[in-house]
Amino acid sequence: MFKVYDDQDSGNICFGTEKDGQRYFIKFAGAPTERYNGNPADAIARRKATLPVYSELQHENLIEYVIFDMGRMWGSSLFQSPEEYEVGAVIDEITNVYTVGATAFALFGEYNRNRDRWQLSDKLFEVVAKAVSADRNGRQQSIRQLREEWETAICMES
Known part of the structure; x- marks a missing residue:
């Protein structure tokens, strides 16, 4: 991104x-x-x-x-957080953090979440891997935090 x-x-x-x-x-x-x-x-x-x-x-x-x-988009399960499969679970910005992370893996990891398929730096991989943590508390707590961590990782590369 x-x-x-x-x-x-x-x-x-x-x-x-x-x-x-x-x-x-x-x-x-x-x-x-x-x-x-x-x-x-x-x-x-x-x-x-x-x-x-x-x-x-x-x-x-x-x-x-x-x-x-199309209702649920084809392949959308690749982008859905664990809480989206729980009836009555909180769906919020932290859920969107997961979706953004999953989207990054789709774009830069060939839909794969393993480091060997990731096409960008190790630091950016760490940021995105955190975003798709199964544990909501382990993710960035906002899109803004995700963006800031992404930008920091890019700056560390320069």
């Missing part, structure tokens, strides 16, 4: 990622961000409502807009 936009008031959390020299912009609707106090379902509905407009504006300089609306 080269950028995390987690202080949005839209209910969307966004990530700038890069792999093999190609940059990607990932946007999750309905995430509890720093400044969003609304209903996650409203954020999702607003994101879906932009699809027709975005399609009308299609241009080679615009990023591709893909929407997943």
Whole structure:
């Protein structure tokens, strides 16, 4: 990740990622961000409502807009935290930390959480491995903390 936009008031959390020299912009609707106090379902509905407009504006300089609306997305179990399988469990920002960590493993570890498949530094591996800890208390406690640890690990490499 080269950028995390987690202080949005839209209910969307966004990530700038890069792999093999190609940059990607990932946007999750309905995430509890720093400044969003609304209903996650409203954020999702607003994101879906932009699809027709975005399609009308299609241009080679615009990023591709893909929407997943299949209930539980194929492969989503790879991104779900242990608490998402527990009825009545707390689902919150710490849950989203897990999802971001799992996404990083998908992008930079070939969907594998072993160090030998990880394409970035050992320090970044440690940050992401912490994010996908089965123990909620062992994870970063916010997206902001995850981002800060990620940025610190990058600075240590320089």
